[in-house]
Amino acid sequence: MTKLILVAGARPNFMKIAPLMHVLKNHTTIQAVLVHTGQHYDVKMSGQFFEELNIPAPDINLEVGSASHAVQTARIMEGFEKVCIDEQPDAVLVVGDVNSTAACTLVASKMGIKTIHYEAGLRSYDRTMPEEINRLVTDAISDVFITTSVDADDNLLKENIPAEKIYMLGNLMIDSLVAQLPKAQQTSLKFDLLNRMAQIEFGKNFTDKSYGVLTFHRPGNVDDKDSLTSLVKIWGEISKKVPLIFPVHPRTYKNIQQFGLQDLIDSFPQLYFIEPLGYMQFIHLVSRSMFALTDSGGIQEETTYLNIPCLTVRPNTERPVTVWEGSNKLIKLGDINNEVQLILSGKGKAGKRPKYWDGKTAERIVDVLEQLNTKTQRHENL
Numbered sequence: 001m002t003k004l005i006l007v008a009g010a011r012p013n014f015m016k017i018a019p020l021m022h023v024l025k026n027h028t029t030i031q032a033v034l035v036h037t038g039q040h041y042d043v044k045m046s047g048q049f050f051e052e053l054n055i056p057a058p059d060i061n062l063e064v065g066s067a068s069h070a071v072q073t074a075r076i077m078e079g080f081e082k083v084c085i086d087e088q089p090d091a092v093l094v095v096g097d098v099n100s101t102a103a104c105t106l107v108a109s110k111m112g113i114k115t116i117h118y119e120a121g122l123r124s125y126d127r128t129m130p131e132e133i134n135r136l137v138t139d140a141i142s143d144v145f146i147t148t149s150v151d152a153d154d155n156l157l158k159e160n161i162p163a164e165k166i167y168m169l170g171n172l173m174i175d176s177l178v179a180q181l182p183k184a185q186q187t188s189l190k191f192d193l194l195n196r197m198a199q200i201e202f203g204k205n206f207t208d209k210s211y212g213v214l215t216f217h218r219p220g221n222v223d224d225k226d227s228l229t230s231l232v233k234i235w236g237e238i239s240k241k242v243p244l245i246f247p248v249h250p251r252t253y254k255n256i257q258q259f260g261l262q263d264l265i266d267s268f269p270q271l272y273f274i275e276p277l278g279y280m281q282f283i284h285l286v287s288r289s290m291f292a293l294t295d296s297g298g299i300q301e302e303t304t305y306l307n308i309p310c311l312t313v314r315p316n317t318e319r320p321v322t323v324w325e326g327s328n329k330l331i332k333l334g335d336i337n338n339e340v341q342l343i344l345s346g347k348g349k350a351g352k353r354p355k356y357w358d359g360k361t362a363e364r365i366v367d368v369l370e371q372l373n374t375k376t377q378r379h380e381n382l
Contacts, residue, residue, distance in 0.1 A: 002373045003031045005089045008058070009039035009076070009100025012173070012298045015279060016095040016118065018053035019175035019362035030369060035083055037076050037100040038063035052279050053176060069099060069130055076103035084111055090373075094138065095119055095172070097131040097318070102138050109141040118172065118365070120145035121152030122318040128220075131297075135318070144372065146365060148172075149321040149354050169364040170356030173301050177283065178359030184283040191274040194248065195262055200272055202288070206243050209290045212340070217249035218295040221313060225259045227333075228252075231313075232261050234336050235293075236268035241344060243270040244293070245285065247277045291343045293336065300328045305357055309348030311339050326351035 004024075008017045017034070024032040036058035062079035064072060076099060084092070084107060092108040093116040094101045101117070108115045117138050124132050139145065145161060147153050148171045156166050189202030200206070214235060222228050235244055248256075253273075256262060265271055277285065283302070286292060291309040292299050300319050303310035304326025311331050322328035327349050331339050342348060356364070 001031050002029060002091065002369075003033060003087065003089045004369070005033045005035055005083070005087060005092045007035050007037065007080075007092065007094045007100055007104045009037040010096070010098040013095050013098065013100070014053060014055075015176040015298070016172040018055045019172050019179065020093075020365060021055045022179075023362045023366045027366070029373060030366070033060070033087060033089065034058045035080070035104075036061045037080070037104070038065060039072065039076070039098060039100050053180065073099045073103045076100055077107050080104045080107045081111070084108060084113060089113055091116055091369075093118060094142075097122065097134045097138070099130075099134060102134040105138045105141060114144070115142045116144040116146065116369075117142040118146040119148055119152075121147045121154075121156040121166070123152075123155045124316045124318040126316050129218075132318070144368075146368070148357075148361075149319075151320055151324075167365075167368050168356070169368065170358065170361035171301060171354075172361050172365075173298055174305050174357045175359050175361050176279075177302055177305055180280065181283060181287065184280040185287060187280045187284050189281065189284055189288075191245075191272070194253070194273045194275060195266065200245070200274075206245075208288050211243040211245055211289055212238070213286055213289045213292045213294075213299075214244055214246035215249070215292070215294045215296045215299055216246075216313075217251050218314065221295050222249075222252045222255050225255075228255055228259060229261060229264075230333060232256075232264055234333070236264070236271055237337065238293075238340050239268045239271040242290065242340070243272065245272045245274065245289075247275065247282060247285070248273050249276065291340070291348060293340070300326070301357075303327055304351055305353055307350055307352075309343050309350075311336065311343075321354050322351075325354050 006017055008014050024030055038061055060083055064075040091114040092104060094104050095118045105115050120139050122135055126132055145156055145166045147168045153166050153168050192199050216222055238244060286302060287306055289308060292303050293311045295313050300310055300312055300322040304322045307327050310328040312328055313331060313333060317330060323330060329349050
């Protein structure tokens with residue numbers, strides 16, 4: 001029996017881990033151990049996702065909490081080293097590009113444990129993004145590379161990763177989306193508004209394809225007062241034409257209060273700020289929207305699968321396949337109004353689903369894990 005540790009640290013990791021846990025449940029040759037580093041620890045950002053995605057509570061929770069990048073990474077490494085000593089895994093599988101991804105890969109690699117990186121090879125080529133540093137570090141020392149698209153394969157090959165170590169198998173986020181979308185669309189869309197004694201409700205305040213969804217949390221957009229003020233004004237102007245619903249990231253909301261922008265937001269009655277949502281509610285909200293306006297990563301993939309126009313306010317993306325093939329556009333701050341107007345006039349970008357974004361990626365990954373296990377056993381028997 002091969003013991004495989006699966007590492008989840010932040011909200012997006014959970015949607016990627018869930019399909020693997022389902023396929024590995026009661027597996028005859030692979031024992032899966034789920035480790036939650038606790039990088040995101042509040043119930044709306046982590047615990048709720050395990051419940052909604054129908055995966056068991058983690059076998060181990062390091063509960064590291066939030067801190068600076070250096071402190072948080074150190075805490076994760078210290079806790080995960082003890083896990084590896086106690087559990088003696090044959091392999092560690094990490095996902096994504098958060099601090100937990102890089103930290104656990106470093107620990108496992110130094111201990112001589114095989115490391116597998118799912119979502120390997122993604123590159124924004126912007127080292128001001130902490131996630132880009134995590135991607136580079138993780139891929140520099142991993143043993144097996146599972147990618148979501150052909151551009152990621154190309155990036156790894158350019159970095160001299162041998163082709164036989166790279167497996168393009170599709171997108172686990174789409175596995176979760178495909179599995180959960182029917183149930184998600186049965187969840188209630190009724191939200192209490194932040195800082196307002198009011199509530200909005202699907203079918204009453206808005207209907208299918210009659211609103212846009214906002215998600216913003218990147219430091220470059222929300223940590224600077226002038227940038228965030230400009231964004232709020234743009235959101236407000238757009239909301240005069242079409243309602244906008246924003247499940248506010250805690251980082252963004254903190255800055256809104258710190259910069260004194262709440263009164264400006266309240267002056268736009270169709271700019272709806274609500275608390276962060278669980279996965280089911282969020283997918284329901286996005287799937288019925290007219291468009292997404294964002295600086296986030298995962299939503300670029302979900303809107304591509306759903307073929308909903310996505311406007312990403314960033315100079316680059318580590319998911320260029322969503323631009324080349326999908327419904328995503330990279331835009332500048334000054335382009336937002338014109339791009340939204342195109343969508344409102346029926347000229348929003350349409351796309352197609354990339355190869356293997358079909359809801360069956362977890363099955364393909366487990367097939368590869370079985371093959372790798374067989375190869376290892378044969379090598380040991382020689």
